[in-house]
Amino acid sequence: MKYLLEVREVSKSYGEERILDAVSLVLEPGKSLAITGQSGGGKTTLLSIIGLLQQATSGAVIVDGCDAGGLEPSRQAALRSACFGFVFQRARLIHSLTALENVLVPAWLTRAGKAAEVRARELLGRFGLEERLHYRPQELSIGQLRRVALARALLLKPKVILADEPTNDLDPAIAAEVADCLLETCGSGAGLILVTHDPGLAARADINLHLQQGCLFEQRRTVHA
Numbered sequence: 001m002k003y004l005l006e007v008r009e010v011s012k013s014y015g016e017e018r019i020l021d022a023v024s025l026v027l028e029p030g031k032s033l034a035i036t037g038q039s040g041g042g043k044t045t046l047l048s049i050i051g052l053l054q055q056a057t058s059g060a061v062i063v064d065g066c067d068a069g070g071l072e073p074s075r076q077a078a079l080r081s082a083c084f085g086f087v088f089q090r091a092r093l094i095h096s097l098t099a100l101e102n103v104l105v106p107a108w109l110t111r112a113g114k115a116a117e118v119r120a121r122e123l124l125g126r127f128g129l130e131e132r133l134h135y136r137p138q139e140l141s142i143g144q145l146r147r148v149a150l151a152r153a154l155l156l157k158p159k160v161i162l163a164d165e166p167t168n169d170l171d172p173a174i175a176a177e178v179a180d181c182l183l184e185t186c187g188s189g190a191g192l193i194l195v196t197h198d199p200g201l202a203a204r205a206d207i208n209l210h211l212q213q214g215c216l217f218e219q220r221r222t223v224h225a
């Protein structure tokens with residue numbers, strides 16, 4: 001089995017404080033994985049190490065068969081943009097650009113052109129933002145910003161989507177739409193790793209992992225007849 005992603009015995013310390021302790025996981029194509037755990041437990045740290053945004057203290061992250069730790073920063077960056085779509089806790093949009101332009105930013109480095117714009121409009125429409133295409137971030141609500149960021153993450157159909165609290169700040173109907181859209185991407189072979197405090201969202205993922213005191217445990221679900 002070729003995994004999209006392997007995390008092998010990853011540890012992370014900030015000074016004397018050990019946040020992650022020999023954490024391992026694998027992500028298969030088409031699968032979703034939810035990570036839960038208490039606030040401050042290291043979930044965002046783990047996600048950013050997986051997404052090659054931050055170095056582990058020890059251990060390895062293998063992305064699409066390639067050991068990312070051994071790569072030069074420029075090759076790591078290339079691997080990151082080729083493989084990952086990110087939905088951060090804070091939307092991190094560019095304030096001088098409209099919603100549509102923000103979604104199109106990942107396509108600026110590719111030759112996706114008109115097709116990217118069609119997809120960007122389609123994604124924003126799907127998230128209920130068809131009338132906000134030309135609004136700038138400061139003219140959008142937190143929930144709307146989150147949806148723009150999600151559309152941006154999905155634009156280029158990444159192999160792995162990393163989503164940190166993707167349904168935070170959203171009303172239930174939009175949260176359900178966002179969750180549907182994220183989970184649907186697995187149908188086309190992408191992998192999804194999401195961090196959430198929402199047990200309902202976690203339960204929709206194929207695999208549930210719980211981070212506790214730096215260690216990752218698989219949670220088995222109770223199946224009711």
Ligand SMILES: Nc1ncnc2c1ncn2[C@@H]1O[C@H](COP(=O)(O)OP(=O)(O)OP(=O)(O)O)[C@@H](O)[C@H]1O
Nearest residue numbers: 014019037038039040041042043044045046089195
């Ligand atoms: N750059 C840093 N330097 C020192 N400590 C840090 C740094 N980044 C994060 N931490 C600490 O690491 C711990 C884990 O933070 P992290 O954001 O990964 O937790 P989390 O599980 O995502 O929390 P939440 O659910 O509240 O978002 C926290 O105690 C935090 O203070």
